[in-house]
Amino acid sequence: MSTESIFVEQLSKTYKVPEREGGFGAAVRSFFKRKYKDVNAVQKVSFRIEPGEIVGFLGPNGAGKTTTLKMLSGLLHPTGGKANVLGFTPWELKPDYLRSMTLVMGQRNRLSWDIPAADSFLLNQAIYRLPDNEYKKTYKELDELLELEPLMKKPVRNLSLGERMKCEIAAGLLHRPKVLFLDEPTIGLDITGQARIREFLREYNRRTGATILLTSHYMADVTALCERIIIIHHGNLKYDGGINDLSRRIAPFKLIGIRLSEADSHDLSGYGSEVQNEEDAEKRYIRVRADEVTRVTSRLLADLPIHDITIADPPIEDVIERAFNE
Amino acid sequence: MLKIFKRLWQVNWAEQWQYRANLLMYLLYWLVSPIIYLAVWTSIAASKGDVNGLTANDFVTYYMTLLIVDQITSNITLHIFAYKVQDGSLSSELIRPIHPMLTNTLVNNIAFKALSIMGLIPIWIVLFFLFQPNFSSVTWQGIALAIPAMMLGFIIAFLISASVTSVAFWTTRVYSISEFYFALFLLFSGQFVPLTLMPPIIQSIARYLPFQFSLYYPIQLILGKLSPGQIIEGYIVALIWLPISYFLFNWVWREGVKRYSAVGA
Amino acid sequence: MHYLKLLQNLLKLNIQMSLAYRADTVVNILLNLMWLGWELLGLSIIFNNTETLGGWGPGELIALLGVFRLVNTLMAALIWPNTEKFNQSIRDGSMDYTLLQPVNSMFLTTFSRITVWRIWDLVLAIILIVVGINMSGDITTPLSTLTFILLAVSGAIVIYSLWIVLIALTFWFTKFDNNVTILQALLDAGRYPVTVYPVWLRIIVTFIIPIAVATTIPLQALRGDLEISRVLIFIGVGIVSFWIASNVWKAGLKRYSGASS
Numbered sequence: 088m089s090t091e092s093i094f095v096e097q098l099s100k101t102y103k104v105p106e107r108e109g110g111f112g113a114a115v116r117s118f119f120k121r122k123y124k125d126v127n128a129v130q131k132v133s134f135r136i137e138p139g140e141i142v143g144f145l146g147p148n149g150a151g152k153t154t155t156l157k158m159l160s161g162l163l164h165p166t167g168g169k170a171n172v173l174g175f176t177p178w179e180l181k182p183d184y185l186r187s188m189t190l191v192m193g194q195r196n197r198l199s200w201d202i203p204a205a206d207s208f209l210l211n212q213a214i215y216r217l218p219d220n221e222y223k224k225t226y227k228e229l230d231e232l233l234e235l236e237p238l239m240k241k242p243v244r245n246l247s248l249g250e251r252m253k254c255e256i257a258a259g260l261l262h263r264p265k266v267l268f269l270d271e272p273t274i275g276l277d278i279t280g281q282a283r284i285r286e287f288l289r290e291y292n293r294r295t296g297a298t299i300l301l302t303s304h305y306m307a308d309v310t311a312l313c314e315r316i317i318i319i320h321h322g323n324l325k326y327d328g329g330i331n332d333l334s335r336r337i338a339p340f341k342l343i344g345i346r347l348s349e350a351d352s353h354d355l356s357g358y359g360s361e362v363q364n365e366e367d368a369e370k371r372y373i374r375v376r377a378d379e380v381t382r383v384t385s386r387l388l389a390d391l392p393i394h395d396i397t398i399a400d401p402p403i404e405d406v407i408e409r410a411f412n413e
Numbered sequence: 414m415l416k417i418f419k420r421l422w423q424v425n426w427a428e429q430w431q432y433r434a435n436l437l438m439y440l441l442y443w444l445v446s447p448i449i450y451l452a453v454w455t456s457i458a459a460s461k462g463d464v465n466g467l468t469a470n471d472f473v474t475y476y477m478t479l480l481i482v483d484q485i486t487s488n489i490t491l492h493i494f495a496y497k498v499q500d501g502s503l504s505s506e507l508i509r510p511i512h513p514m515l516t517n518t519l520v521n522n523i524a525f526k527a528l529s530i531m532g533l534i535p536i537w538i539v540l541f542f543l544f545q546p547n548f549s550s551v552t553w554q555g556i557a558l559a560i561p562a563m564m565l566g567f568i569i570a571f572l573i574s575a576s577v578t579s580v581a582f583w584t585t586r587v588y589s590i591s592e593f594y595f596a597l598f599l600l601f602s603g604q605f606v607p608l609t610l611m612p613p614i615i616q617s618i619a620r621y622l623p624f625q626f627s628l629y630y631p632i633q634l635i636l637g638k639l640s641p642g643q644i645i646e647g648y649i650v651a652l653i654w655l656p657i658s659y660f661l662f663n664w665v666w667r668e669g670v671k672r673y674s675a676v677g678a
Numbered sequence: 679m680h681y682l683k684l685l686q687n688l689l690k691l692n693i694q695m696s697l698a699y700r701a702d703t704v705v706n707i708l709l710n711l712m713w714l715g716w717e718l719l720g721l722s723i724i725f726n727n728t729e730t731l732g733g734w735g736p737g738e739l740i741a742l743l744g745v746f747r748l749v750n751t752l753m754a755a756l757i758w759p760n761t762e763k764f765n766q767s768i769r770d771g772s773m774d775y776t777l778l779q780p781v782n783s784m785f786l787t788t789f790s791r792i793t794v795w796r797i798w799d800l801v802l803a804i805i806l807i808v809v810g811i812n813m814s815g816d817i818t819t820p821l822s823t824l825t826f827i828l829l830a831v832s833g834a835i836v837i838y839s840l841w842i843v844l845i846a847l848t849f850w851f852t853k854f855d856n857n858v859t860i861l862q863a864l865l866d867a868g869r870y871p872v873t874v875y876p877v878w879l880r881i882i883v884t885f886i887i888p889i890a891v892a893t894t895i896p897l898q899a900l901r902g903d904l905e906i907s908r909v910l911i912f913i914g915v916g917i918v919s920f921w922i923a924s925n926v927w928k929a930g931l932k933r934y935s936g937a938s939s
Contacts, residue, residue, distance in 0.1 A: 100936070157774070161935075162774050162777060162778065162934075163936050164932075164935045166936075178935060182780035182781075183780075185778055185780040186780050189778075190774070190775075190778055192771070192774070194771075195770060195772050195774065196772055199691075199695075201695055201698065201699075202691060202694060202698070206690075206691050207691075209687065209690075209691075210688065213684050213687040214684065214779050214780065214781050215779075216680065216780075434856065435856055438856040438859040438863075439859070441859070441860065441863050442860075442862060442863035443863075444863075445863045446866050448879065449866055449867055449870065449875075452870075452875045452876060452879060453724065453731065453870055453874055456731070457724070457727060457728040457731065460728070460730075461728060464727045465727060543876065543878065544876075586701070586705060589702070589705045589709060592712075593709075593712070596716055599716065600716070600719075605720060605723075606723060610726075611723065612726075
């Protein structure tokens with residue numbers, strides 16, 4: 088057995104999608120002879136994740152993130168390749184495997200709407216065969232981290248979105264899974280809600296040593312939690328490595344910020360492309376290739392009445408966005 | 414106004430057409446109970462020669478006619494309207510300058526009806542060959558008399574259903590409450606059995622209730638089973654119920670909308 | 679054992695749910711009684727006009743009404759609410775969670791929702807059967823009672839299996855949320871002895887949508903007019919249909935996970 092938590096090799100998923108043209112004639116024809124089109128949702132993706140790692144799994148909509156998570160949790164059979172999670176092949180859906188991992192999808196409810204979460208929790212205790220003392224211990228721990236107690240007695244439909252998400256995540260963790268697949272766990276939450284979930288995940292990972300693979304549209308989630316990210320696009324693996332190396336590897340650019348000592352009307356297009364930054368209206372930013380930073384800086388200093396100058400890495404959001412667009 | 418109805422018709426027809434598979438299943442569902450009653454009563458009539466003067470053929474023609482009349486006079490207001498109140502989607506209809514119930518829901522009903530009658534025709538023909546009814550008592554005069562009766566029956570039943578459905582403004586238990594309405598309908602409309610076989614007390618109440626105009630009265634008109642006196646009495650009772658049901662609906666609706674906006678759904 | 683404990687948990691949950699909506703529960707019990715009154719009125723109208731229906735007298739039809747209500751209880755207590763839950767979970771994707779739980783998914787799909795107050799309906803149904811049989815003057819023996827119970831259970835399993843097949847079809851045709859209408863539609867046919875129906879309808883409700891297998895046929899066994907060979911056949915049908923249903927379910931899951939294509 089290998090030592091890593093998650094091991095993925097050449098994993099592929101191709102969907103057959105019926106192809107249909109508009110119009111009545113085409114509808115009749117397709118009734119007799121369906122044409123199918125292959126859609127490659129995931130193409131030969133390989134990576135491995137060590138126990139205890141938190142990895143951000145990124146890509147634009149339709150990149151194949153959810154398909155991959157579904158294959159890793161066992162919901163989908165791949166059309167090719169191998170995957171091994173904690174020594175199990177996920178799609179065999181062995182009960183022992185199901186008891187050691189969890190899948191939390193931010194847009195789907197596992198809890199029943201009509202009853203308080205406490206009751207759904209007890210059902211989960213029975214489903215996962217958790218002994219009373221163990222269940223109580225885990226619950227206490229989750230309560231401590233997420234402040235669940237005040238939410239437990241109300242029917243789920245009466246909870247706010249953020250409160251519900253806390254309960255959803257807790258419900259997915261009652262059986263103390265060793266591997267967590269989180270698909271958009273913070274979607275729709277406000278900033279403080281997001282921050283709280285994020286904090287919880289970090290703390291949970293620290294306490295239990297669980298491996299976490301998460302997707303999110305909020306870069307703040309990723310930058311706060313993950314040291315490593317995996318990017319896929321059109322089903323292909325685009326990047327796998329440290330989040331800090333990303334800008335160097337994918338987008339070797341720096342941002343030069345300048346404050347001019349006199350009225351801001353100078354044309355900066357000769358130095359590099361100017362970037363809008365609404366947070367800091369006093370400064371203007373230019374994006375410059377990393378190997379040209381020195382040259383451009385000295386030109387700027389020579390040409391313009393510079394009051395203040397900074398050189399920084401571009402924000403990770405921009406870098407990832409650029410990675411998608413390439 | 415006509416233009417509004419025309420547009421509403423186009424939208425609703427297209428929408429119903431989308432759901433034609435559902436509609437076929439609904440038809441199938443709805444067909445079963447008349448066919449069962451038909452089978453039960455013809456089997457009784459066949460074994461005894463007649464039931465209270467009604468022969469096996471009388472029962473076959475009664476239920477076969479019922480299949481058509483029911484499609485014409487019935488409505489599905491409860492199913493297309495009640496949830497709109499509950500999930501709040503009525504709000505967007507209330508702020509439009511047309512009456513949600515008397516335009517959109519009405520036209521929706523009619524589109525549903527048109528499509529389900531189209532679906533019924535082939536099924537009805539198959540049933541015709543299976544049961545071989547003898548429709549010799551049907552006359553053109555009878556049909557001509559039945560058409561306005563069915564229109565009245567539809568309008569009255571629609572207004573009463575709309576009133577019952579409007580209970581949704583007060584309670585989420587509208588579906589349970591409407592079951593009481595269905596039970597009354599079943600008892601007094603002639604759905605289970607021609608009213609002449611009902612206990613005398615039910616018959617004498619049914620004469621003055623609006624339910625018979627949905628089924629029993631138009632069916633008997635088509636089949637030519639009513640005396641001139643009964644025909645006139647029926648029309649008079651229907652014409653009395655028409656304004657009553659209209660005022661009932663208007664009142665329930667006004668109070669309901671008041672409440673809906675007060676609660677702020 | 680584990681499954682019994684789970685069932686106990688699910689039952690507890692559902693009792694809590696119906697307690698939360700206790701006004702609905704009361705209204706529903708009232709409605710239920712109203713429909714029972716309506717059904718008895720219907721029978722009395724029929725027997726005002728005839729002595730026998732398809733060879734059965736009033737007592738037997740009351741007993742049949744009882745058996746029909748047993749089937750109806752199965753439908754109302756388990757099948758309809760779980761169909762609703764199932765279709766909903768396919769639509770919103772929460773089916774994924776059901777599949778990822780370390781418990782047989784067919785079990786969870788069957789017992790997630792239990793309309794608890796319907797147990798009251800079972801009591802009513804049994805009263806109807808006992809009263810009806812006493813009225814009819816049919817002689818029952820312990821053996822015929824036992825075959826009745828066996829056949830009623832096996833008939834219920836046949837209907838249950840058909841239900842599983844119908845909802846499993848949703849795995850192939852995702853838009854198939856009318857999956858159980860056909861079952862619902864023909865259920866009413868169980869109210870009367872199938873012997874009164876024209877042949878084509880009899881064939882449908884015995885073989886295709888076998889409502890009669892769970893209503894008319896067990897009652898025939900109770901009256902003692904069903905040969906032993908046919909009793910065995912109907913019990914066999916129950917076992918085979920359950921086997922077929924669980925295999926269709928498994929195939930459906932394979933389809934859902936894309937393992938079959």
